[in-house]
Amino acid sequence: xEWSGWGDPAEAPSLSPVALELLRGALGVRRPAPxxxxxxxxxxxxRLDDRLREELSAIVGVEHLRLDDxxxxxxxxxxxxxxxxxxxxxxxxxxxxxxxxxxxxxxxLELLHRCGEAHIAVVPFGGxxxxxGGLQPRRDGFSAVVACDLGRMNRLLELDEESxxxxxxxxxxxxxxxxxxxxxxxxxxxxxxxxxxxxxxGFAAVRSSGQASxxxxxxxxxxxxxxxxxxxxxxxxxxxxxxxxxPDLRQxxxxxxxxxxxxxxxxxxxxxxxxxxxxxxxxxDSFAAGREAVRRLAQDGSLPTVLRLSDEAExxxxxxxxxxxxxxxxxxxxxxxTGYEGKADEVEWRxxxxxxxxxxxxxxxxPSAGADWFDDRYKxxxxxxxxxxxxxxxxxxxxxxxxxxxxxxxxxxxxALRESLTKLGTPPVxxxxxxxxxxxxxxxxxxxxxxxLDDPVAQWHAAKSAAxxxxxxAGGSITHHHGVGVDHREHYFREIGPTAIEALRAVKATLDxxxxxxxxxxxx
Numbered sequence: 001x002e003w004s005g006w007g008d009p010a011e012a013p014s015l016s017p018v019a020l021e022l023l024r025g026a027l028g029v030r031r032p033a034p035x036x037x038x039x040x041x042x043x044x045x046x047r048l049d050d051r052l053r054e055e056l057s058a059i060v061g062v063e064h065l066r067l068d069d070x071x072x073x074x075x076x077x078x079x080x081x082x083x084x085x086x087x088x089x090x091x092x093x094x095x096x097x098x099x100x101x102x103x104x105x106x107x108x109l110e111l112l113h114r115c116g117e118a119h120i121a122v123v124p125f126g127g128x129x130x131x132x133g134g135l136q137p138r139r140d141g142f143s144a145v146v147a148c149d150l151g152r153m154n155r156l157l158e159l160d161e162e163s164x165x166x167x168x169x170x171x172x173x174x175x176x177x178x179x180x181x182x183x184x185x186x187x188x189x190x191x192x193x194x195x196x197x198x199x200x201x202g203f204a205a206v207r208s209s210g211q212a213s214x215x216x217x218x219x220x221x222x223x224x225x226x227x228x229x230x231x232x233x234x235x236x237x238x239x240x241x242x243x244x245x246x247p248d249l250r251q252x253x254x255x256x257x258x259x260x261x262x263x264x265x266x267x268x269x270x271x272x273x274x275x276x277x278x279x280x281x282x283x284x285d286s287f288a289a290g291r292e293a294v295r296r297l298a299q300d301g302s303l304p305t306v307l308r309l310s311d312e313a314e315x316x317x318x319x320x321x322x323x324x325x326x327x328x329x330x331x332x333x334x335x336x337x338t339g340y341e342g343k344a345d346e347v348e349w350r351x352x353x354x355x356x357x358x359x360x361x362x363x364x365x366x367p368s369a370g371a372d373w374f375d376d377r378y379k380x381x382x383x384x385x386x387x388x389x390x391x392x393x394x395x396x397x398x399x400x401x402x403x404x405x406x407x408x409x410x411x412x413x414x415x416a417l418r419e420s421l422t423k424l425g426t427p428p429v430x431x432x433x434x435x436x437x438x439x440x441x442x443x444x445x446x447x448x449x450x451x452x453l454d455d456p457v458a459q460w461h462a463a464k465s466a467a468x469x470x471x472x473x474a475g476g477s478i479t480h481h482h483g484v485g486v487d488h489r490e491h492y493f494r495e496i497g498p499t500a501i502e503a504l505r506a507v508k509a510t511l512d513x514x515x516x517x518x519x520x521x522x523x524x
Contacts, residue, residue: 170201215305281369
């Protein structure tokens with residue numbers, strides 16, 4: 001992963017002259033904002049003394065405790081726009097003092113025990129793809145902060161073909177997990193935009209939802225068992241797929257963002273590798289018309305594996321194919337993407353049933369749009385980084401609500417973003433799509449672009465705060481699949497209320513009495 005941006009630097013696009021002119025004309029972007037050189041990034045002095053280094057090295061092996069600047073830089077924060085803006089300016093004040101690579105559940109347990117004794121904060125680290133401040137621990141009150149990189153824990157532990165479940169270690173990246181399972185004829189089917197770099201443990205820790213959630217479900221819905229290392233010992237959940245034996249403790253750790261324990265094994269439902277895949281596009285006259293069509297499919301029709309709908313603005317700038325932004329492309333109306341995976345006859349049947357519903361609404365087919373989306377579905381973060389370097393401020397946020405509240409949520413959040421950024425003198429472009437659907441509601445995913453001010457971090461914080469207030473005011477959830485981290489913490493508290501927060505803090509006090517696990521994240 002690139003320290004100053006997303007993924008592989010070789011994949012980063014170059015903006016065309018047309019795109020640069022569009023940024024100047026539409027957003028008022030005036031000057032580029034390049035990243036500083038890596039050697040100019042300010043790293044804090046390491047605070048681990050020699051004795052603690054030796055003790056921690058003895059747990060994982062000398063070669064698996066790293067103190068060099070490069071590895072510390074690569075484990076600093078996540079990949080939100082504000083994370084990148086800070087590190088691109090040379091600010092790495094949140095860098096861990098050391099990065100530790102345990103190789104087993106037992107090593108994680110021992111590591112947590114010793115760090116608890118020494119009051120060292122521990123940040124569980126998977127792919128480093130958090131976009132909500134999930135890797136920004138509170139440092140005050142701790143003797144040091146270490147990143148616990150789970151990358152060595154990358155095995156397929158068991159494949160139960162009769163039950164169709166796989167038990168995976170948390171450090172497996174998305175492509176590696178899929179490769180191990182595909183070799184045996186199975187798939188998880190979980191493909192968020194972060195898929196290429198995010199880890200299986202991270203998927204569980206933030207309740208991730210993939211682009212094919214309409215067909216495969218959310219990641220947390222597929223988890224049937226967990227093994228977790230805590231400072232107090234091991235917790236194992238999930239003796240059966242479903243149980244009435246008290247509250248389901250899996251739900252404590254799914255979405256806990258490394259604050260209650262370190263997930264060291266995940267048992268998840270798998271499915272046979274699909275033999276047929278078809279992706280296509282449909283055009284509606286308006287986002288409102290498309291929204292009603294998507295709702296009808298979610299509630300009454302045959303559901304595709306992939307179902308997403310862009311509003312008119314997102315369709316017009318062609319974010320379904322990010323590499324072409326600024327170079328024209330098809331426009332008009334609202335674009336829906338439908339995708340089908342499975343057995344050939346099943347795919348053909350569902351495709352025919354969905355197409356019949358869409359044509360009757362009416363919608364017009366856009367034959368190549370689905371393949372275009374599939375080819376470019378992981379490229380959005382690369383485009384974001386190129387736009388940041390050109391001097392634009394680009395960020396995303398997501399939420400969810402019931403169908404009866406979708407129209408208000410869409411209007412209020414978009415309005416809050418436009419109003420707040422226009423007041424700062426940087427009128428934005430605001431795009432939106434429905435990214436995940438359920439019988440009772442849907443998720444809205446917003447993309448925002450504006451010219452950067454001299455302090456773009458403060459600029460975005462003002463806009464994000466206004467949008468978050470609008471989300472709660474409209475009855476939405478502060479997050480659907482990005483997680484809480486630090487960025488959403490205040491509004492998360494407001495969403496669930498003080499009694500619920502007190503109950504969660506009581507759980508943390510039991511499992512993590514010294515408060516060393518990702519302090520400040522989620523629970524404050």
